[in-house]
Amino acid sequence: MNKIKTLILLAAxxxxxxxxxxxxMSWNISNDYTIKFSxxxxxxxxxxxxxxxxxxxxxxxxxxxxxxxxxxTLNTGTGLKNKHAKSKKGIDAKRFGMITxxxxxxxxxxxxxxxxxxxxxxxxSNEIKLPFTFERIETDAVFKGKFSIKPRDYQVTRHGxxxxxxxxxxxxxxxx
Numbered sequence: 003m004n005k006i007k008t009l010i011l012l013a014a015x016x017x018x019x020x021x022x023x024x025x026x027m028s029w030n031i032s033n034d035y036t037i038k039f040s041x042x043x044x045x046x047x048x049x050x051x052x053x054x055x056x057x058x059x060x061x062x063x064x065x066x067x068x069x070x071x072x073x074x075t076l077n078t079g080t081g082l083k084n085k086h087a088k089s090k091k092g093i094d095a096k097r098f099g100m101i102t103x104x105x106x107x108x109x110x111x112x113x114x115x116x117x118x119x120x121x122x123x124x125x126x127s128n129e130i131k132l133p134f135t136f137e138r139i140e141t142d143a144v145f146k147g148k149f150s151i152k153p154r155d156y157q158v159t160r161h162g163x164x165x166x167x168x169x170x171x172x173x174x175x176x177x178x
Contacts, residue, residue, distance in 0.1 A: 026056045026061060026064045026066075027056070027058055027178075028054075028055070028177075029055040029056075029177060029178065030175060030176050030177070030178050031051065031173060031174075032174040032175060032176060034174045035051055035171075035172060035173045035174060036170070036172045037169070037171055038170040040167070040170075042165070044163075044167075046077050046083075046087075047077055048071045048075050048077070048101075049071075049072070049075040050071055050072025051069065051173070052070045053068065053070070053173070054066075054068045054069075055175060057136065057145075059138070062108040062109055062115055063107070063109070065105075065108045066108070067104075067108070067119070068103070068104045069102065069103045070101065071100065071101045071102075073095035073099055073100060074095045074096075074099060076088055091158070091159050092158055092160045093123060093124050093156075097124075097125075098123070098125050101121075101122065101123050102122045103120070103121050103122075104119050105118065105119035106118055106120065106129075111133065114133055114135045114136075115133070116132065116134070117132045117134065118131050118132075119132065121151065124158060126156040130149060130151065132147050132149050134146060134147030135147070141176060142177075143174075143175050143176075144172065144173070145172075145173045145175065146171065147170075148168065148171070149169055150167065151166065151167050152165065152167075153165075153166075153167055
């Protein structure tokens with residue numbers, strides 16, 4: 003009878019371990035991240051990133067990324083360019099304080115991944131594809147991604163705004 007109880011307990015523990023392994027991992031963002039943007043005649047960065055990442059490199063379909071960045075942290079290195087970029091015809095940072103992204107689907111693409119989701123800037127939402135890599139370093143990891151947007155798709159119409167803006171992300175994370 004004791005052998006049966008031991009076998010049942012062992013089977014239950016093995017099942018629990020396998021179930022836990024199958025769950026995507028939650029990640030905490032470190033303060034060591036960069037969000038850079040560049041386009042014709044303008045470049046800079048954002049701070050103020052808040053992100054919820056549940057990601058499993060072996061099961062990207064069960065993963066999700068929900069992120070927001072404080073629009074008021076936009077910094078071009080020049081006060082006048084900052085003022086213009088944050089204005090009503092720019093990203094309207096006063097009225098729309100957050101730029102957000104919410105993934106709808108994450109898939110593996112060769113040695114990398116692609117998150118399809120909704121990017122919202124200035125209250126305008128568009129579906130984008132965000133290609134990224136994931137590199138695990140023990141209990142830490144690094145997400146790196148690059149994509150481009152068309153500011154006019156988000157009603158950013160300030161004179162001098164480039165046709166496209168390139169976004170470069172490097173986000174270091176640790177396990178929760």
